Amino acid sequence: MITRIITGIIGIVLAAFVIQTGGTVFAGFALVLALLAWFEYVRAFSERGMGLTFGTGLAGITLLWYAGRYGNAELMMAVSTLIVLVILLESVLRHSVTSIMDAVTSIAGIFYFGFPFAYMVMLRDMQPGMMISTPLGAVPFGAALIWIMFVGTWASDTFAYFTGSALGRHKLCPSISPNKTVEGFLGSVVGTTASAAGLGVFFSLPVKELAVLGLAISILATLGDLVESVAKRYTGIKDSGNIIPGHGGIWDRFDSVLFTAPLVYYFVKIVGLTM
Template sequence: MKQRVITGLLAGVLYLALLWIGSFPFAFLAAAIAVISYIELAVMNKMSATSPEVLLGAVAVLFIVCSALFSPSVLGPVWPRLVTLLALLLVLFNVMTKNRFSFAHSAYLFLSVFYIGIPFHLLVRVRMESLALILFIQILIWTTDSGAYFIGRRLGRHKLAPYISPNKTQEGSAGAVIAALAAAFVFQWIIGQPLFDSWMQLLGAALLISIFGQVGDLVESAIKRFYGVKDSGKILPGHGGLLDRFDSLIFVLPLLYVLGFIA
């Protein structure tokens, strides 16, 4: 527990410090987290982190995240070509490796590139537009995690998804949503300036972040259970991998984008 607390504090301070600074320092941190998370996904599927096909995907993730630093008009026209090129190169490895690297592996890495790259692209882009908004999202995710853990330990009786994540409870999940809603209203009261056009939008955003943050956690748990691993990695002593720490954010940011809460 001591190691877990120390690791969490040090990593949290570094993350929040660079989040506050924003710009290139935070973009580079987000890109590093994204690349490591992508590699963790690849390694889960028994792929070598240093294989050419995995490294190709890592370069693609790095590009997707760092492209948030530029205007969409600069890179917009080339995106379809780059996506097509990535797909062709990944399936080309099927031939080059005599099917040691199969079409299923190609599809896995192709999806992993965008499953990881898009959320961290959005993370950098939202930070560039509004520090308050990205803090709101991040704090609600952390509040949801803490609420689910502490309320679940104290009041949890009914399992939420026993075949995927046996420790999660329905009571913890409900308590996490209530905690996140309270945090949303407190955060809005503290900053004063409205984050959304109405209180109803604020409530809707908070509900989405808390509920689907938990869904993102379950999605990663399902992936780990399928591949028979406890943690996505070992980079954070006492916490596991970076994918374990950012699974909720990975799911929430694209959903907020699709529904128009972030641009």
């Protein structure tokens, strides 16, 4: 537990530095995390004897990140098409080592990790000249969005855990994640909605819209966690890795964020969060 707490504190400090710095530092960290998560994904499915396209995946995720870094939606579409075609072609040219199931699972994993981390970069770079006043000083608009995404996701996990531990009686998805309860999920919904509304006050952003976003984050964060649980149950692994002492792997720590990052991005694009 001590190791987990110390690692958590170090992680928060590092995250704060990276988020506030933005630019190349934030984008670079996003790429590294995406590639590490992909490595864990490939290793997990190797436990089932699958040979995923590791090298092509590294290249594909990097290209998706590059497209996101420069906000080029057309390039992102072109890269996505290229990834699908190249990997399916691998299943033909290298059919002795890459089956069609290996290829399909590879494509899913590249998009699963590549898109969300690209969206994080695009979120941080959104309206770069816009500053938001807070009780602690001015914050770049993009940094505020990243904090909303992360704090909302962390709040979802935290409220679900403590509410479920105290009041949990009814299993949410016992065949996938035996420890999750309906009561924990409802606690996540209420707590995340309230936390997001509080962030609206802190960042001087529309409180009602942030509350709605918080509600959506609680649902998507739970689904993101369950998706990794399905994958881990299928591959037979307990943790995706041990790179973060006491917390497992990158995939373990970002499973919910993989779903909430695109959510926050499109919420801001469609609904808007400026006063």
